[in-house]
Amino acid sequence: MPTRRFKIFRYNPHTDERPRYQEYEVQVPTGSTVLDALNEIKWTQDGTLTYRRSCRHGICGSCAMTINGANMLACEAQVHTLKRDPIVVEPLRSFPVIKDLVVDMDGFFDKLLLVKPYLIVKTPPPTDKERYQSPEDRKLLDGAYECILCGACTSSCPSFWADKEFLGPAALLKAYRFIFDTRDEGVQERLDVLDNKHGLWRCHTIFNCVEACPKGLNPTWAIGELKKKVISEKF
Amino acid sequence: MRDYGFGSGGAFHWFLQRVSGVVLFILLLVHFLTTHYFPVGDITYQKVLARLSQPGWKLFYMVFIALGLYHGINGIWIIAQDYVARSSWRFIILGLLMVAGLILFMLGSITVIPFKA
Amino acid sequence: MIIHRHDVVVVGAGLAGLYAALMTSDKVDTAVVSKVYPTRSHSGAAQGGCAASLGNEVEDHWEWHFYDTVRGSDFLGDQDAQEILVKEAPLVIYECEHMGVPFSRTPEGKIAQRPFGGHFGNFGKTPMRRSCYAADRTGHAQLHTLFEQCLKRGVRLYNEFFLLHLIVRDDRCYGGVAWDLRHGGLHCFHAKAVMLATGGYARAWKITTNSMSNTGDGLSLVLRAGLPLEDMEFVQFHPTGLYRSGILVSEAARGEGGYLINGKGERFMERYAPEKMELAPRDVISRSEQTEIDEGRGINGEAYVHLDLRHLGREAIMEKLPQIHELAWKFAGVDCIEEPIPIQPSAHYAMGGIPTDVHGQVLKDEKKTPVVGLYAAGECACVSNHGANRLGTNSTLDCCVYGRRSGIAMAKFVAEEGELLPDLPEGAAEPARELVTRIFKSKGKERMVEIREQLRETMTENMGVFRTEDSMSKALRVVKELQERYKELSIQDKSQQFNTEFMEAVELGYLLDFVEPIIVGGLARKESRGAHFRKDFPQRDDKNWLKHTLAWKTEEGIRLGYKPVVITRFPPEERKY
Numbered sequence: 032m033p034t035r036r037f038k039i040f041r042y043n044p045h046t047d048e049r050p051r052y053q054e055y056e057v058q059v060p061t062g063s064t065v066l067d068a069l070n071e072i073k074w075t076q077d078g079t080l081t082y083r084r085s086c087r088h089g090i091c092g093s094c095a096m097t098i099n100g101a102n103m104l105a106c107e108a109q110v111h112t113l114k115r116d117p118i119v120v121e122p123l124r125s126f127p128v129i130k131d132l133v134v135d136m137d138g139f140f141d142k143l144l145l146v147k148p149y150l151i152v153k154t155p156p157p158t159d160k161e162r163y164q165s166p167e168d169r170k171l172l173d174g175a176y177e178c179i180l181c182g183a184c185t186s187s188c189p190s191f192w193a194d195k196e197f198l199g200p201a202a203l204l205k206a207y208r209f210i211f212d213t214r215d216e217g218v219q220e221r222l223d224v225l226d227n228k229h230g231l232w233r234c235h236t237i238f239n240c241v242e243a244c245p246k247g248l249n250p251t252w253a254i255g256e257l258k259k260k261v262i263s264e265k266f
Numbered sequence: 267m268r269d270y271g272f273g274s275g276g277a278f279h280w281f282l283q284r285v286s287g288v289v290l291f292i293l294l295l296v297h298f299l300t301t302h303y304f305p306v307g308d309i310t311y312q313k314v315l316a317r318l319s320q321p322g323w324k325l326f327y328m329v330f331i332a333l334g335l336y337h338g339i340n341g342i343w344i345i346a347q348d349y350v351a352r353s354s355w356r357f358i359i360l361g362l363l364m365v366a367g368l369i370l371f372m373l374g375s376i377t378v379i380p381f382k383a
Numbered sequence: 384m385i386i387h388r389h390d391v392v393v394v395g396a397g398l399a400g401l402y403a404a405l406m407t408s409d410k411v412d413t414a415v416v417s418k419v420y421p422t423r424s425h426s427g428a429a430q431g432g433c434a435a436s437l438g439n440e441v442e443d444h445w446e447w448h449f450y451d452t453v454r455g456s457d458f459l460g461d462q463d464a465q466e467i468l469v470k471e472a473p474l475v476i477y478e479c480e481h482m483g484v485p486f487s488r489t490p491e492g493k494i495a496q497r498p499f500g501g502h503f504g505n506f507g508k509t510p511m512r513r514s515c516y517a518a519d520r521t522g523h524a525q526l527h528t529l530f531e532q533c534l535k536r537g538v539r540l541y542n543e544f545f546l547l548h549l550i551v552r553d554d555r556c557y558g559g560v561a562w563d564l565r566h567g568g569l570h571c572f573h574a575k576a577v578m579l580a581t582g583g584y585a586r587a588w589k590i591t592t593n594s595m596s597n598t599g600d601g602l603s604l605v606l607r608a609g610l611p612l613e614d615m616e617f618v619q620f621h622p623t624g625l626y627r628s629g630i631l632v633s634e635a636a637r638g639e640g641g642y643l644i645n646g647k648g649e650r651f652m653e654r655y656a657p658e659k660m661e662l663a664p665r666d667v668i669s670r671s672e673q674t675e676i677d678e679g680r681g682i683n684g685e686a687y688v689h690l691d692l693r694h695l696g697r698e699a700i701m702e703k704l705p706q707i708h709e710l711a712w713k714f715a716g717v718d719c720i721e722e723p724i725p726i727q728p729s730a731h732y733a734m735g736g737i738p739t740d741v742h743g744q745v746l747k748d749e750k751k752t753p754v755v756g757l758y759a760a761g762e763c764a765c766v767s768n769h770g771a772n773r774l775g776t777n778s779t780l781d782c783c784v785y786g787r788r789s790g791i792a793m794a795k796f797v798a799e800e801g802e803l804l805p806d807l808p809e810g811a812a813e814p815a816r817e818l819v820t821r822i823f824k825s826k827g828k829e830r831m832v833e834i835r836e837q838l839r840e841t842m843t844e845n846m847g848v849f850r851t852e853d854s855m856s857k858a859l860r861v862v863k864e865l866q867e868r869y870k871e872l873s874i875q876d877k878s879q880q881f882n883t884e885f886m887e888a889v890e891l892g893y894l895l896d897f898v899e900p901i902i903v904g905g906l907a908r909k910e911s912r913g914a915h916f917r918k919d920f921p922q923r924d925d926k927n928w929l930k931h932t933l934a935w936k937t938e939e940g941i942r943l944g945y946k947p948v949v950i951t952r953f954p955p956e957e958r959k960y
Contacts, residue, residue: 043878043880045878045879045880046878062627062628062714062716073883073884074831074832075832077875078831078874078875078876078884079875079876079878079884081876081881081882081883081884082883083419083423083883084595085419085423085425085594085595085596086423086425086427086428086594086595087594087595087628087630088428088628088630088631088710088713088714089709089710089713090427090428090520090523090706091419091422091423091424091425091427091428091594092422092423093419093420093423107713109713129565129880129881130878130880130881133881136420140420143534144534147535148531148534149482149483149531149532149534149535150482150483150528150531152481156477156480156481159477160477161437161476161477161480161481161486161493161494162480162481163488163491163492163493164488164492165488165490165492166487166488166489166490166492168492169485169486169487169488172485173518176485176517176520176524176527177520177523179422179427179523180420180422180527189348189349190347190348192348192351193347193348193349193350193351194347194351195351208485209483212483212485214483215483226275226276226277227275227276228275228276230276231276231277231280232275232276232277232279232280233276233347235344235345235347235348237348258277258280261277262277262280262281265277265281266281
């Protein structure tokens with residue numbers, strides 16, 4: 032069975048003075064993902080290795096991490112596609128490290144809350160049926176509602192690295208998902224939050240988020256649409 | 267949220283960056299065509315002098331200088347924002363950029379405005 | 384130890400838990416305790432849809448949905464509960480839409496509906512478009528919407544808190560003790576009403592569609608509190624798990640017209656369900672697949688068959704089944720537009736669970752005596768909506784309808800209780816403290832991975848689609864032995880912060896506890912019904928076994944009891960598809 036070397040970031044801020052990298056050699060049967068390899072290490076070599084995981088098929092968003100320098104979900108990263116040896120596994124950058132590959136996502140979720148990530152409705156919906164929405168209007172949400180909030184995009188964004196108050200691509204994509212929902216009536220409230228130095232305008236169209244998104248979404252494009260919306264309302 | 271940089275928001279600068287880009291493209295085209303491609307006969311100092319003596323062309327170049335400086339300096343500032351996290355450093359960089367812009371604008375002005383045939 | 388006091392504490396942040404929290408949070412002080420961030424909950428992995436007789440695409444009636452659910456459950460479901468489930472289905476779907484779930488739409492703009500296995504029109508006649516869907520990410524869309532609504536209403540969320548102990552004394556629940564995963568340390572949650580919405584348990588099988596978090600925590604905590612579990616022997620195997628990994632390929636793939644093909648290139652469902660073919664219920668299809676595989680008609684004689692979507696065409700696949708396309712590509716290396724997908728039956732869903740009444744209140748015995756202040760809903764609960772076999776799209780529905788009902792019931796209960804929070808019983812947190820000390824201090828020789836993997840292999844091998852006296856007895860022997868070995872378990876990571884090894888050790892303890900009633904209940908039930916199929920008793924036996932199993936954990940092992948099935952409208956009949 033083929034084996035691969037993994038070089039993994041290890042750090043417990045409570046007990047370690049500084050982070051270090053630890054190397055492991057793991058058997059990787061065909062089809063192994065990085066998550067499989069991490070499990071193999073944790074279960075058979077080193078029980079102290081710590082990371083988040085749950086669904087193992089790319090829908091829960093727990094296991095986003097930096098693998099060979101790029102953000103991805105460990106459960107989707109097929110080992111055989113990773114050419115660099117050893118495979119370097121690190122926590123999502125620019126989020127505080129809790130332990131090893133586990134980062135503090137609270138700030139990330141706080142940003143989400145700022146953009147009012149829920150349908151805002153002023154006219155009460157019909158009591159005994161659904162609101163109608165044409166398939167074309169519904170299509171506007173494709174590419175936005177699929178976000179799994181894994182944080183890979185925001186953590187890959189240089190503008191976020193430099194400005195921790197930046198809302199980041201994930202929160203902005205969420206804002207897009209509601210602003211372009213024809214059922215929503217909170218457009219202005221949300222635009223007021225976005226039209227800000229740390230909001231839309233901090234995005235400098237770097238496209239890292241697009242490359243990082245494991246779901247193939249395009250936050251940069253969505254942010255562009257939001258910028259156009261603000262400008263067309265202002266000028 | 268706390269703010270630093272050009273006033274608040276950012277929408278205006280984002281918009282102006284794009285508008286100035288488009289306008290600069292047109293101005294640049296006019297400048298190149300009139301200076302290098304379609305001068306009547308060979309280009310000479312006198313001909314340039316004659317053109318720049320006209321108030322219309324003075325205005326043209328003052329707008330050119332202003333927009334060019336705005337566009338360039340705003341571009342550097344935007345890049346700087348992605349690399350410089352500390353607000354004190356940001357303040358210094360923004361200050362330096364603005365001072366540099368102002369000096370360059372003055373240099374441009376004293377070149378363009380006094381021209382006489 | 385830090386003590387948190389709330390009116391209502393919901394454990395688990397999937398669809399059922401969050402729906403309940405939404406129902407209570409505007410009336411009483413509500414907290415949600417979850418071992419993961421809410422959006423990581425396994426509800427998000429639900430793909431195909433949520434059933435409701437809206438009749439948006441073709442004529443439909445709740446009675447038809449009712450009949451399908453009863454027949455799907457092989458007449459073991461309680462019909463009073465099932466009637467509520469299907470009657471309230473349109474209501475919760477509309478409520479979900481009003482909250483913002485991005486459902487796919489019909490050309491007129493109504494919620495789109497697709498056919499699904501086991502759902503028919505006119506009392507079992509024609510395939511019915513009943514599953515309301517958001518492409519093939521319905522659970523994801525619902526989960527995120529409910530989470531967003533909780534944020535909006537400021538529900539207190541305790542994320543990454545892991546429940547270790549349920550405080551139950553004299554038929555009353557006082558709260559629970561949880562481990563703060565991030566910082567380490569015990570926190571006591573003291574509440575007037577506690578709701579368990581801890582989800583499923585299929586991680587006890589080697590081949591499973593479930594998240595790694597689905598370790599049946601709530602079920603084992605209930606057992607340890609001296610309360611029974613109901614109908615645990617009924618475990619659903621999903622017919623289309625990806626070969627080897629078990630990752631779920633939605634039934635929507637068959638709803639939209641996918642074929643099942645064996646190694647000889649035949650649509651083998653012709654032999655087992657000539658009328659309904661691939662739209663037969665899951666238990667029927669999983670057995671058919673397993674039979675094909677066991678009789679050597681798997682693909683190249685291997686343990687899998689093919690799910691063929693090619694005839695649907697690129698456009699339909701990308702529009703209606705985009706996630707299937709993505710999953711097949713990422714995890715099986717198959718482009719389902721060009722090639723068939725290798726699939727096998729995969730442990731998927733717990734029909735049984737914590738017995739509750741139709742208001743979500745937990746029941747403690749055959750006489751349906753309620754436990755005051757303890758509620759349960761979703762997959763961990765057994766009302767019983769699904770009897771011996773659940774229909775696809777009825778689970779997210781169950782979470783919504785019964786999560787909602789539990790929430791309403793808890794708000795009412797808390798209002799009636801008055802201001803005073805009953806005092807915590809003496810030494811309430813001791814068992815949790817002992818558990819923590821035991822695991823951290825243990826110097827035993829046993830390693831987690833060996834015990835767990837042996838358990839999962841045993842369950843897949845012996846408690847799978849087909850069972851016999853021998854296989855189940857063997858499983859019981861192995862489990863008993865593993866339970867002993869578990870006592871000698873030790874962990875390497877002794878740190879307090881984010882100790883996932885500690886969490887896995889506790890979860891393994893949960894796995895070993897709840898599998899016992901599954902096996903013992905299965906051994907006792909000498910018939911085949913729904914998902915419980917015994918080769919040595921292949922017939923359904925209504926005379927002796929039309930009843931619910933209850934299982935208690937005692938010093939001497941599992942004690943079984945039985946209670947009657949509630950039949951209000953549809954008497955048992957032969958089940959043919």
